[in-house]
Amino acid sequence: MSEAGGDDLLTATVILLGAGVTGLVLFRRLGFGSVLGLLIVGMLLGPYGLGFATGGTELEGVAEIGVVFLLFLIGLEMQPETLWGMRRAVFGLGGLQVTVSGVVMAGLAAAFGQPPAAAFILGFGLALSSTAMCVQMMEERGELYSDWGRRSFAILLFQDLAIVPLLALVPLLAGGGLVAEPGPFLLRLAMVSAALLLVYLAGRHLLPWALDIVARQRNMEAFTGLAVLAVVVAAWAMRLGGLSMALGAFLMGLLLSRSRYHYQLEAEVAPFKGLLLGLFFIDVGMTVDLGALLADLPRLLPLLLAMLVLKAAVVYLLARLFRLDRPGALRSALLLSQGGEFGFVLFGAAAARGILDPDTYGLAILLISSSMIVSPLLQRLGDRLAARLRPPQPLPALEQMVAEMEGHAVICGYGRVGGTVGMMLDGLEIPFVAIDQDPVRVEAGRRGGKRILYGNATDPKVLKLAGVGRAGLVLVTIDNPAVAERVVTAVRNFFPDIPIVARARDLEMRDRMLAAGVSEAVPEAVELAITLGAVALRHMGVAEADARDIADMLRRRAFAALRRHPSLARPSEATGRARALEEEAPGAG
Incomplete structure (x- = not known):
């Protein structure tokens, strides 16, 4: 690559990333979500906007991989039993949505004077929705695994399957014949079967075996490479077979969902998904x-x-037929009313065969693009209309439950540490209320029957709502030292008599927490060292009672002996950063 070409690539990268991050922050702050922000960024930077970036097939090819990574992660999170339980929704609800919407939209196209072949392609192409947009918007709201979210995903999954026969029909419609030659048909069937077999063998046998080898070697670079390779192999095999790359990635994720490396695979792939999916939406905007x-x-x-209303009406009626409640059916209908990326593919193939004339093709592409732009706004409208149909019940019910509680524990921060403490309290049937600022975590906890409030634990109104004034104990499990100290100060200022137990990174942070007014602070690094030391002593033949006595002695002396050890006396990096932190940042327990 020449130096000039490298400079151009670097400039384009800086512009895309800078504008993308700005759009994400701005539109999320305005409450519209990330998808609309990235679409607007693409429109502004693209060849029809300011012209800073031209898109093109290279960017489009890279951006499509973002959708592939997204579906792989969804497959990882969905067990095969869950998918099998959704079969009625996938083939029943999904099949009816594609069929009914396709027929209705084809009738509309015919009414506008389109010939039968063009009307068929337009109708069924516009019946498809954007898997990438819909799944991303549901994920951002933590609603992908809600009842209406699962039904919507089932429809999207069938649409990914439906694109295969639709593309196969294009040459038949172009030639006017209804019977395919047996040779090409059998070859296509063999390629599809081979692609599915390759994905199955790789996901069921080859990749788990390879992951075992690199995990035993503790070769994390190779592990990351295998995680990415799993996604790319599935997409490549499906593309060779003429199937959806995203569908292949979903199947690969599903096959690996029972692997012992499930969570590590998810952690390795997630950063690639976020970056590449952002490029996909920017490319669509371009x-x-x-x-x-x-x-x-x-x-x-x-x-x-007409397209938005007709598609939404079909989805709403079918969702109600499949016993989805009115608010859920409405949200699903407005979510799926836009056109999708497979429409671009189908219309492009039809235009190349002469089924669609250039003017109709251009108008159809504009129709899909404009529907994708308004989709985040429609989803927000769906949230508001659904709230009017059925006002949210969990929060008032939760407020009522908390108002009747007394002597309970309040956990500030419901991450890994807070969640573990909550499990211990549950095991002894001790009631607790948790406060957290992660909406996905709050939603997941509530679905699991936990009493979790969304809010800032330094806000006295939130503390009062959690019943801190009637509680028997407050536990601060937030891992951000600056935020944790502010929470302790707020609780102590407004509720001076309540006992507080707090998490601390090290001995210095423990001292600061005690000075702020906590009843006890647990320095996690030192506690880990004491526990490891006690285990080591037992393995060296020391009686368990003696090992426990030494550990208890260190704790009773307030860790004075440990303070003389230079590595334990030195404040942790996190505590050092906390000293200079001026603004509150969200923390997780």
Whole structure:
């Protein structure tokens, strides 16, 4: 690569990343989510906007891998039994949605004068939705595994399957024949079967064996490479077979979901997914020709409204038929009303075969692009309308339950440490209320029957809502030292008599917590050292009672002997950073 070419690539990377991060922060702050922000960034930077980036097939190819990584992670999180339990929703609800929406949209296209073949392609192409957009928006809200989220995902999964026969029909519709030659058909069937077999063998046997080898060697670089390779192999095999790359990645994730390395695979792949999926939405935004959109607005706007209303109506009625409640059916309907990325593929194939004329093809592409732009706004509208149909019940019910509690524990920070303490309290049937600022964690905990409030534990209104004034104990398990200290100060200022037990990183942080007013602070690094030491003593033949006595002696003396050890007396890096921290940052227990 020449130096000039390298400079151009570096400049484009800086612009894309800088603008992407700005769009993410701004639009999330405005409450619209990340998808709309990235689409707008793509529109502004693309060839039809300011022209800083041109997109092209290279960016499009890289960006599509983001969708592949997203579906792989979903497969990892979904056990095969869960998918089998969704079979009625996938093939029943999903099949009906594609069929009914396709027929309705094809009828609309025919009413506007399109010939039968073009009307069929337009109808079923517009019946498909954007898997990437819908799944990302549900993930951001923590609703992918809700009842309506699962039904929506089932429809999207069937749409990914439906694109295969739809693409196979394009040459038949172009030639006017209804019977395919047996040779090409059998070859295609063999390629599809081979692709599925390759994904199965790799996910069921080859990759678990390879992961075992590199895990025993503690070769984390190779482990990361295998995690990425698993995704790419599935996408490559499915593409060779003429199937959806995203569907292949989902199947690979599903096969590896029972692996002992499930969580590590998820951790390795997630950063790639976030970056590449962001590029996908930026690339979609770059395809929007604002000039053409404004010029065609008189034709485009009625078609867009008709498509959104008809698709939403079909999904809503079918979801109600499959016994989804009204708020969930409405949210699913508005979520799935947009066009999808597979529509671009289907319409492109049809245009290449002469089924769609250039004007119709351009208008159809604009229709999909504009529907994807308004999709985040429709999802927000769906949230508000669903709230009116059925006001949220969990929070008022939770407030009522907390109002009746007394002598309970309040856990500030419900991450790994806070969740473990909660399990111990549950085991002894000691009631507790948790406070956390991670909406996904709060939603997951509530679905599990836990009393978790979303809010800032330094806010006296949130503390009062958690019943701190009637509680028997407050536990601060937040791992950010600065935030934890502010929580302790707030609790002590407003509720001076309540006992407080806090988590501390080291001995210096323990002293600061005690000075702030906690009843006891547990220095996690030192406690780990004491526990390891006691275990080591037992393995060296020391009686368990003697090992326990030594550990208890260190604790009774307030760790005075340990303070003389230079490595334990020195404050941790986190505590050092906390001294200079001026603004509160969210922490997790």
